[in-house]
Amino acid sequence: MTLKAGTILEGTIINITNFGAFVDVEGKTGLVHISEVADSFVKDIKDFLKEQDKVKVKVLSVDDNGKISLSIKQASVPKKSSKPVDIDWGKNSKPKQGGADFEDRISKFLKDSEERFQDLKRHQEAKGRGGYRKNSN
Numbered sequence: 001m002t003l004k005a006g007t008i009l010e011g012t013i014i015n016i017t018n019f020g021a022f023v024d025v026e027g028k029t030g031l032v033h034i035s036e037v038a039d040s041f042v043k044d045i046k047d048f049l050k051e052q053d054k055v056k057v058k059v060l061s062v063d064d065n066g067k068i069s070l071s072i073k074q075a076s077v078p079k080k081s082s083k084p085v086d087i088d089w090g091k092n093s094k095p096k097q098g099g100a101d102f103e104d105r106i107s108k109f110l111k112d113s114e115e116r117f118q119d120l121k122r123h124q125e126a127k128g129r130g131g132y133r134k135n136s137n
Helices: 100-130
Strands: 009-018 020-025 028-035 056-060 066-070
Touching: 009 100, 020 066, 028 056
Parallel strands: 028 066
Antiparallel strands: 009 020, 009 056, 020 028, 056 066
């Protein structure tokens, strides 16, 4: 079988470096870059792989010079369901905050906001008129 992009095969790890792992696939050697080992961050590749491990790999590319780029994480990604999720937009869900719906919460927010704004305005007016003076006792 010729190696082509998108093919998923099984291979054997033959060498591990700090930047990736070399994998023997069908008698040819390809590289799994460290960023293609796992979905999570890989600081030390040896925490995930060791030589002679059998791994499933996906062929990412084969360039003109015969260099083969492989991925372990893309080979193990489960296929997403093609069935769309059904959402009933007409259904009223129960409100999360103490029984108040969105309109009640927004009204309360506006009222609180207006009260705070009025307090701030009074404070600034008093300050501008010299409302804060030291006692001259």
